[in-house]
Amino acid sequence: MTVDPGALTWDQNGLVAAIVQDAGTGSVLMLAWMDREALEATLRTKEAHFHSRSRARLWKKGEESGNVLHVVDLALDCDGDALLVRAHPKGPVCHTGAATCWGADPAPALGRTLSELAALLRERRRDLPEGSYSAELFRKGTGAIAQKVGEEALETALAAVAEPRERALSELTDLVYALVVLATQLGISADDVVRSLAEKKAVASSRPH
Numbered sequence: 409m410t411v412d413p414g415a416l417t418w419d420q421n422g423l424v425a426a427i428v429q430d431a432g433t434g435s436v437l438m439l440a441w442m443d444r445e446a447l448e449a450t451l452r453t454k455e456a457h458f459h460s461r462s463r464a465r466l467w468k469k470g471e472e473s474g475n476v477l478h479v480v481d482l483a484l485d486c487d488g489d490a491l492l493v494r495a496h497p498k499g500p501v502c503h504t505g506a507a508t509c510w511g512a513d514p515a516p517a518l519g520r521t522l523s524e525l526a527a528l529l530r531e532r533r534r535d536l537p538e539g540s541y542s543a544e545l546f547r548k549g550t551g552a553i554a555q556k557v558g559e560e561a562l563e564t565a566l567a568a569v570a571e572p573r574e575r576a577l578s579e580l581t582d583l584v585y586a587l588v589v590l591a592t593q594l595g596i597s598a599d600d601v602v603r604s605l606a607e608k609k610a611v612a613s614s615r616p617h
Contacts, residue, residue, distance in 0.1 A: 411451065411482045413444050417489040423459060424491055428501070431480040431494040432523025432598045433515030437501040437508045440469075442491060454479050456495055475499035478527045480597055496527035496598075522588065522598075529592040545589055553590045560586045 416424050422444065428437040440458040442450070445466050449457035456469045456477035470476035477495040484491060500507050507513035513520050532542040545553050560583040567579040591601070 411447065411484065411491070413447060415484060415488055416447075416491075417487060418443075419489070423461075424489055426456075426458060426491045426493050428456065428477060428493045428495060430513070430515065430520070430523050431496050432526060433513065433519040435508060435513050435515045435520075436510070437477075437495075437497060437513075439509065447491075450479055450482070450493070456493055469501075470498065473499070473503075475501065476527070476531075477501070478530045480599075496523045496530065498524060498527040498531070525585070525588055526592065526598065529589055533592055542589055546593065550590075550593055553586070553593050557583070557586045557590050 418424055423441045426440050426442045426446075428440065429435065430437055440456075441461060442457075443459040443466075446457040446459045449466060449468070453468075456479055458467055458469060459465075460467045468476070476498050477493070478498065479493060479495045481494050482491055483494070497507075502509045507520065529542055532540055533546045536543045536547060545556060560579065564576070564579040564583045567576040571579075591597075
């Protein structure tokens with residue numbers, strides 16, 4: 409994730425528009441402004457920082473609410489005077505408590521939930537807080553996480569054939585959670601998953617029914 413500040417067309421106040429998009433769902437979340445300091449802080453921390461025009465200072469999104477934006481990548485528009493910030497939101501983005509600054513997120517609830525889960529797990533892997541089950545898995549490493557995925561897959565399969573529907577659902581979501589932990593550990597992004605699934609869909613579509 410790199411952006412050359414020299415490639416940007418800064419306005420007379422040294423700012424560029426920054427449009428934030430959910431990296432998991434594609435929903436547009438908010439519009440803010442960046443100066444060079446905010447861009448450098450974002451690139452350094454991989455958490456979205458902006459320039460507050462009302463307070464005339466650098467501010468980290470979520471510095472008070474905790475609803476930070478975990479940045480996946482940045483892209484310039486065709487004129488170089490705006491940035492697309494693709495990120496996983498940890499929680500509601502708008503100061504009103506809404507999911508986006510335009511109200512409710514139009515994306516399916518599953519997509520937003522997975523995107524927020526990805527944001528949370530990135531924090532757990534970075535901070536490794538005591539008492540966190542996910543952090544403990546990250547401490548143990550890839551092997552332990554892979555083993556957990558295997559255990560949850562087996563439990564899901566057994567529940568599917570021998571347990572009530574609600575039990576099977578619980579085991580299935582445990583498996584999904586373990587898979588997202590593994591993806592976080594391996595640095596696999598939502599884009600990677602979508603690309604791989606698209607390839608498999610294309611193969612499946614080419615086969616006769």
